[in-house]
Amino acid sequence: MSPFQKDEGFFTKDWTITLPSRPEPNLKYIRLTPNETAGFERFVEEAASRPAAKSSNTETSPVGLKASFEPGGRMQKMYIESQTQHHALDVFIYLDDRFVGWGAMYEITPPFSKPSVANIGIKLLPEVQGKGLGKTLMQLLLRLSNEVDADIIEAGTMKENASMRAIAKSVGLVESDKINFVPGRGVVADVMFENIERERWRDFDMLVELREKVVELQVSHLNTPLLDN
Numbered sequence: 001m002s003p004f005q006k007d008e009g010f011f012t013k014d015w016t017i018t019l020p021s022r023p024e025p026n027l028k029y030i031r032l033t034p035n036e037t038a039g040f041e042r043f044v045e046e047a048a049s050r051p052a053a054k055s056s057n058t059e060t061s062p063v064g065l066k067a068s069f070e071p072g073g074r075m076q077k078m079y080i081e082s083q084t085q086h087h088a089l090d091v092f093i094y095l096d097d098r099f100v101g102w103g104a105m106y107e108i109t110p111p112f113s114k115p116s117v118a119n120i121g122i123k124l125l126p127e128v129q130g131k132g133l134g135k136t137l138m139q140l141l142l143r144l145s146n147e148v149d150a151d152i153i154e155a156g157t158m159k160e161n162a163s164m165r166a167i168a169k170s171v172g173l174v175e176s177d178k179i180n181f182v183p184g185r186g187v188v189a190d191v192m193f194e195n196i197e198r199e200r201w202r203d204f205d206m207l208v209e210l211r212e213k214v215v216e217l218q219v220s221h222l223n224t225p226l227l228d229n
């Protein structure tokens with residue numbers, strides 16, 4: 001396989017991605033930045049308060065939308081640190097001027113761990129589920145996982161989450177029965193997709209519009225504690 005040239009612009013700049021496979025004019029995949037903290041937190045609340053689509057189960061990812069953590073604080077901290085550590089990316093789906101979905105990938109092992117592990121999680125509002133958007137977001141995250149400085153990429157869910165297991169299967173991820181137990185949270189996954197073959201996604205077709213960063217925050221300026229991972 002030819003050498004892969006990482007592009008640090010995915011971490012040092014903000015960006016919008018469109019996918020030739022989903023040419024709808026009002027559909028964009030955008031890097032989540034501290035500028036969208038309020039919109040992101042509204043999305044998290046909305047997603048948590050609404051019943052899941054019929055075909056889907058409650059979200060249970062290790063990168064979860066739990067009331068017990070501060071999603072905005074986590075995202076801001078990861079955004080700032082990722083500019084130099086290249087260990088995390090948050091993406092949201094913007095459809096018809098609405099924030100309808102979110103995917104995240106970030107390192108879950110302590111700094112300097114070997115091997116380092118990054119986890120992928122994904123969540124869509126119920127009304128846009130079942131239209132192929134979850135699968136495209138997963139494909140995009142798999143492509144972007146090639147840019148992330150982590151030795152291993154993985155994802156996880158609960159056995160009863162048929163939708164997550166279906167999209168994982170549809171992009172070729174292999175299940176294992178490993179249980180992921182997080183102290184303080186209990187079992188967060190009893191189906192794992194370990195050692196994901198991210199190299200297969202290096203040629204995923206996407207159009208990237210890089211922008212200069214519009215946010216210049218220091219971690220020390222953030223007063224929201226990181227409560228999750």
Ligand SMILES: CC(C)(COP(=O)(O)OP(=O)(O)OC[C@H]1O[C@@H](n2cnc3c(N)ncnc32)[C@H](O)[C@@H]1OP(=O)(O)O)[C@@H](O)C(=O)NCCC(=O)NCCS
Nearest residue numbers: 055059061123124129130131132133134135163164166170
């Ligand atoms: C899991 C989730 C991201 C899936 O996204 P989605 O947009 O609903 O799924 P898609 O429409 O992209 O479906 C992709 C494929 O999975 C199949 N699929 C999706 N849900 C399914 C289900 N419940 N049962 C069987 N197949 C299903 C689709 O038919 C499609 O198959 P194809 O590739 O052969 O056409 C979404 O349902 C969601 O946000 N659920 C709540 C949060 C959650 O559980 N997140 C996962 C934890 S990390």
